[in-house]
Amino acid sequence: MSGAVLIKTQSVGAVRGERVLFKALSLEVRSGETVLLRGANGSGKTTFLRQLAGLSEVASGAMTRVAAHHWLGHTNGLKAHETPRTHLKHWARVWGSNVEIDGVLERMQLKRPADVPCQMLSAGQKRRTALGRLLLVERPLWLLDEPFNALDTAGRDLLAGMIETHCAGGGAVIAALHGDAPLAASREVAL
Amino acid sequence: MSGAVLIKTQSVGAVRGERVLFKALSLEVRSGETVLLRGANGSGKTTFLRQLAGLSEVASGAMTRVAAHHWLGHTNGLKAHETPRTHLKHWARVWGSNVEIDGVLERMQLKRPADVPCQMLSAGQKRRTALGRLLLVERPLWLLDEPFNALDTAGRDLLAGMIETHCAGGGAVIAALHGDAPLAASREVAL
């Protein structure tokens, strides 16, 4: 608990329709931590993650964002006509990254389908492409919504390794997850 | 292995782009069986399932479909404006089923969001709605593509129970799956 605070929420709440999903959720995440969001389907994990990312408005409470973050939601953010290579190149350009794309494709085991349009990729290959974005630029905070979905065993281990390295290097991860995780969580938050 | 044959493939193959995904895949599934398709991302599980369902053409080999089947793919088949209730009602009508929708919603624990448009549902709630279709009409064969994705622990147990009941009642399930499954497979097929 000695790392710097990367993000902090103070009694944040969310309302959907006329329903209060959660209220008074306070969370402080420091560098080095892996925080897992737990809760039944529909309990508000995605909603909370989107609030953390600044995508949804906070109905009540306050949120202090200190560090830049990467986002991976239920959807992968891929365009049908893009290939894994052009997708990663595109975001590398947007984010001003000089990382070698071939290296990222290699790391994500996407060498083979690197030039197949995303439309035709398998579910796991799409997910790997999206996860490749995390390697384009260093950002302290990773916000991941069920990131292990659709990955095979090798992919799971790969992602778990990425998360471990990231946290060891001073980053932090907040991830929504169901079931057993192949990673060591420093904390679990129930919603 | 005493049940009746529900579906049978003889050295089926699939080609995608210029790539042979698999060939000479022979499979015979009898009532009572739970067959899991295993394989790395992109190995062709989805492709094979779609062939079994008659959605994709078979590049080589032969396929004999004996029994009717239910299908659940990577996508849920929900329309944005539908609610879980109207979605299930709709397919019940199409399939000529008299099942009580309220009962299905109850069983899938969808009572609460039963009248919320699918657009606004959580990932797990969408999946549960799609799984609810399996309960509308009795069909011997279930073809499921990573059905546990997005489900919480209760949902996983629920689905595992449904599969067990289905197989005990003379049905059969062919499911693509990654990682540990919360169900007892009678056979695993590696792709």
Place this chain on the structure above:
Amino acid sequence: MWSFLANPHRFMGFSRLAVPICFAIGALLIGWSLYNGLMVVPPDEAQGGDLMRAMFTHVPSAWLCMGLYAGLAAASFVWFVWRHELADVAARAIAPIGAGYTALCFVTGAIWGQKGWGQGWHNLILGDSRLMSVLVLFFLFLGYIALRAAMETRQKAAKAGAILAMVGLINVPIIKVSVDLWETTTIHQPSSVIRIGGAPEGAEAEEGQGMNPMYLQQLLWGFGGHGLLASALIFMLMRAEIYSQRSDRLLAARLEES
């Protein structure tokens, strides 16, 4: 008064009285202006004979529909900047009333024009700049209503509607300018009301369409009456909306318990 009413509770208290009062006075004024307009004042043969009696509805509704669009944009602005929920409720209520008065302006104008502009004048509805700008205004209202109706949640409808209403407001003068610059010979008469008080009698007569002060009086009664009627209708819609929001909340709370 507006900051006082921004509280929904106070608004409900205020409007419970305001609705019937506005209705009553509005109806009285409209009735009075219509009675005078239809029965008492002499028909002006230069302006279509008896048909010109449509004026006592036409002119007030023409003024009102423009005013209501401005009101819609203002309410949207208030909601967008300060998030006063009541402002959104108001915007939502103004839109159908505004569309209604735009339609009323058009219909009464058409009735009036029946004779004044001669047979076949309707050929020109789509070719007249004044008429076109009213039509475009109607479409701005219509687009606003349709957009709100298509959004899934109230919050989203409020925000999307506010963006459209504000952008639309800046578009209104542009449409006005462009339509006036458009090559048409408008057969619609220019504004004459404003000149009535100040201009000497002679100048009016010269124009051949001077407005009898007796007409003007009825016009103003009518305008006041329609203004009050519109307010009453808007308040009523707002009340209905607030009630439905409350009942939604109650229902949700009950669900939460069970």
Place this chain on the structure above:
Amino acid sequence: MKASPAPLSSAFRQALSEAWAGGSGLLLPLGFFAGTAMLIPFSLGSDAELLARIGPGVLWLALALASMVTLERVFQADLQDGALDLWIQSGDSISLIAASKTFAHWLISGLPLVILTPAIGYMLGVPMSEMLPAMLGYAMGGITFFLWGGVAAALAASVARAGLLIAVIALPFYVPAIIFGVRVAEEGLNGVGLPFLGASMLFALGVAPPAMGAALRLAAE
């Protein structure tokens, strides 16, 4: 292929509620046609005689536009959300299902022009005697447009942004309906236009559904 009407009527109902949900019911299509009618004098000038003469012709373009704009997403959405997979496996004729969906969308987005024809025609100064033939023309032409538009949309379903593609595929098929439709309006119900318009509608009714079915099967592959 079962012969039960339940799937067809359900497909019809679902499509109807989809079209309805997307835009506050009939208000929107009515507004659309009225709005296009409003743009006509702006782009063509305000000459009354000219408007009466060509306004109805321009409305054919609006109808063509409505059919394409409406249908573009219908089958593509079915493909993307997986509903198409379910339909194909439902055991019913996918051709008939597609046809009944198309028909539902015509009801919501094409029929309103027919309803509005008297009002728009009045504003444009079209003679009363031409009104009924024009309505009939828009009705039959509209069905034809929506059927061919549906074929184009089904063919383009697996292409990411198919808007203009659909238009290019469909436009040539629209030509006969436009030609005969305009003739019906001009020469009335007794002319040669009506039977030909009817024939092209029947042709579309016969050919378009199987074509849609085949295209959708292909898209699902």
Place this chain on the structure above:
Amino acid sequence: MKASPAPLSSAFRQALSEAWAGGSGLLLPLGFFAGTAMLIPFSLGSDAELLARIGPGVLWLALALASMVTLERVFQADLQDGALDLWIQSGDSISLIAASKTFAHWLISGLPLVILTPAIGYMLGVPMSEMLPAMLGYAMGGITFFLWGGVAAALAASVARAGLLIAVIALPFYVPAIIFGVRVAEEGLNGVGLPFLGASMLFALGVAPPAMGAALRLAAE
């Protein structure tokens, strides 16, 4: 909001390749406008003088249509596939990103009309002297259309079948550009039309991007 131009140019490039991939390059838009021009005589009759007079006006309608059909899916797809989430969090002005995407789509789907104007105009018998002003009018009017169409599409991004909704929202905003555009073509470059058309384009350039930005943020909520 960083000031680096890289995100904008990447957004532009991505949208360009999307538009290109979605419709086999420029062939499709060219085909679309040529096809519409081809439909004009069918629906309006073949009177030469009439065609020359109103043909260019009808092309304005085609341009309006092209802008709506093209933009309908752009932002909706971004929303559905999650790319919008990434853009909003990219730290760059979402307004500028949306504007540069819109511009890319105009290049692919609006500019072709300008390029085709001489050919279509020749076919319709439009006098040569009116050609250049007409091209300028289509160019500036097209940008205006695409910007307002973008606002409507962004507002309707979360609506499932938004085609007609977008049209109804956008049409009133198209009116000034059509009026002035037609004037520019009629009275040439020295008339009052050109400065006013320029003004309404500049106005759209100023107001539409922030409105798109706000609408997209809302859609992502």
